[in-house]
Amino acid sequence: MTFSVYELSIPSLTRGLTNLSAILDKAVAYAEAKKFDSAVFLQERLAPDMLPFVKQIQIACDTAKGAAARLANVENPKHEDNEANFADLAVRIHKTLDFLKSLSAAQFEGAEGREILLKFPTNTLKFTGLDYLTHFVLPNFYFHISIAYALLRSNGVELAKRDYLGAIQ
Amino acid sequence: MTFSVYELSIPSLTRGLTNLSAILDKAVAYAEAKKFDSAVFLQERLAPDMLPFVKQIQIACDTAKGAAARLANVENPKHEDNEANFADLAVRIHKTLDFLKSLSAAQFEGAEGREILLKFPTNTLKFTGLDYLTHFVLPNFYFHISIAYALLRSNGVELAKRDYLGAIQ
Numbered sequence: 001m002t003f004s005v006y007e008l009s010i011p012s013l014t015r016g017l018t019n020l021s022a023i024l025d026k027a028v029a030y031a032e033a034k035k036f037d038s039a040v041f042l043q044e045r046l047a048p049d050m051l052p053f054v055k056q057i058q059i060a061c062d063t064a065k066g067a068a069a070r071l072a073n074v075e076n077p078k079h080e081d082n083e084a085n086f087a088d089l090a091v092r093i094h095k096t097l098d099f100l101k102s103l104s105a106a107q108f109e110g111a112e113g114r115e116i117l118l119k120f121p122t123n124t125l126k127f128t129g130l131d132y133l134t135h136f137v138l139p140n141f142y143f144h145i146s147i148a149y150a151l152l153r154s155n156g157v158e159l160a161k162r163d164y165l166g167a168i169q
Numbered sequence: 170m171t172f173s174v175y176e177l178s179i180p181s182l183t184r185g186l187t188n189l190s191a192i193l194d195k196a197v198a199y200a201e202a203k204k205f206d207s208a209v210f211l212q213e214r215l216a217p218d219m220l221p222f223v224k225q226i227q228i229a230c231d232t233a234k235g236a237a238a239r240l241a242n243v244e245n246p247k248h249e250d251n252e253a254n255f256a257d258l259a260v261r262i263h264k265t266l267d268f269l270k271s272l273s274a275a276q277f278e279g280a281e282g283r284e285i286l287l288k289f290p291t292n293t294l295k296f297t298g299l300d301y302l303t304h305f306v307l308p309n310f311y312f313h314i315s316i317a318y319a320l321l322r323s324n325g326v327e328l329a330k331r332d333y334l335g336a337i338q
Binding site for chain 2: 003007008011012015016046047050112125127130134135136138139140142143146147149150153154156161164165166168
């Protein structure tokens with residue numbers, strides 16, 4: 001039995017973002033119940049030199065979007081980082097989900113061996129498609145969602161591991 | 170091109186635990202520089218009802234060990250949860266890495282379609298091998314490593330994303 005890069009990426013990324021969206025809804029409900037503006041969460045950090053909550057969500061989305069675009073070999077759409085509240089973040093997540101949904105399994109054929117270049121200000125990372133997915137995309141994607149979860153948990157929002165993992169059956 | 174469940178699991182789990190081990194070394198060095206007992210980290214939590222640091226490491230290890238055992242269809246060795254300091258945690262991680270190393274790619278043949286049952290006190294989760302890996306093992310594994318990283322970062326240990334991701338090239 002064989003499986004494709006599509007099967008190894010799109011369902012996991014879709015599932016992670018869908019769970020993240022539900023986690024954000026719980027943060028909004030918590031803020032409403034406690035009568036504070038949920039937007040204060042956006043600038044919360046776990047350490048002064050860690051990125052704030054809003055960036056964790058933006059990077060989780062862009063990690064998924066960039067992975068899907070690079071592995072399907074299509075243009076990576078630009079999503080501006082201008083979210084100011086949870087409604088904006090929900091739009092960002094759903095725009096990302098729509099992009100993942102727009103791609104077909106056929107577009108990922110041969111992606112495992114394709115050369116992927118990631119350009120950063122000071123260096124360029126070079127991967128095969130499979131290494132990019134397993135050693136860069138998935139660890140990064142789950143990292144940013146986990147940090148967002150941790151930020152909300154450490155600020156009192158009632159969440160459990162099942163919110164992060166989503167329904168299993 | 171096809172790839173196997175072995176390729177999708179063992180390198181990622183090995184890499185994650187190796188990076189975690191190096192992160193723990195940095196925590197020990199930080200405690201030494203600041204002249205406090207590094208063992209105090211073991212009971213640190215991000216929220217009163219989240220698991221402490223020591224549990225995050227134990228669960229990261231057991232997620233990797235259980236995944237390898239179940240996907241290779243061999244007995245899951247029991248590792249006792251009795252670590253009292255960072256030296257013990259390093260042993261735990263290396264014992265887990267040794268177990269991953271003991272398995273061969275051939276043992277994972279057909280693992281993607283094998284039925285995996287996870288028994289919990291109140292329910293049993295049923296997966297195919299591939300769903301177990303992608304929707305349970307990897308998100309959980311990266312979650313516990315990310316939370317451990319976040320705990321150390323929020324307590325002043327100097328770490329960056331490259332410590333979590335490891336060297337790319």
